[in-house]
Amino acid sequence: MARDIKQADYARLLQFRVGLRKFIHWSESEARAAGITPAQQQLLLAIKGHDDDQGPSIGQIANYLFLKHHSVVGLADRAEEVGLIERLGDPMDHRVVRLRVTSKGERILDKLTSSTLDELGRVGGQLDRLWKGIDTPPPYTTLGLRSTPAQARAKKAPAKRTAAKKRTAKKAGSRR
Numbered sequence: 001m002a003r004d005i006k007q008a009d010y011a012r013l014l015q016f017r018v019g020l021r022k023f024i025h026w027s028e029s030e031a032r033a034a035g036i037t038p039a040q041q042q043l044l045l046a047i048k049g050h051d052d053d054q055g056p057s058i059g060q061i062a063n064y065l066f067l068k069h070h071s072v073v074g075l076a077d078r079a080e081e082v083g084l085i086e087r088l089g090d091p092m093d094h095r096v097v098r099l100r101v102t103s104k105g106e107r108i109l110d111k112l113t114s115s116t117l118d119e120l121g122r123v124g125g126q127l128d129r130l131w132k133g134i135d136t137p138p139p140y141t142t143l144g145l146r147s148t149p150a151q152a153r154a155k156k157a158p159a160k161r162t163a164a165k166k167r168t169a170k171k172a173g174s175r176r
Contacts, residue, residue: 043065046061
């Protein structure tokens, strides 16, 4: 179903995206000023924001950050080297590694979270006004999936072509 898009819609979407980028740029600058990388800040937040007391697994962090498992392993390695996080074995499943923020990581994250909440209070109303009326996010962003619908369709396309070729070959064989 096509939508009737007006110039004002483009302008509002642009303002919203610029607002998001400004916020992200500000947040990344704050992380660097605190002595960590923006990726480490995201890692700390993903660990601390996880609702299981045992801590999240590498796979869960990959879903939160929209990264591949091996990328999170590298990020966790670097964060562990500088004392921001620690790895713990899962007592129920020894194949699973859980992550926990160290006291050093907590101090840095608390400072960053405090300033981030202040900044969101300052700019949140502006972003909220721009967001109103823009459709809700696609379901893949709320389900924790790591691929977009377009990526999923691209992965399925070769399988569909193969299935279609098999059906065509089967029909051709039955005609003989």
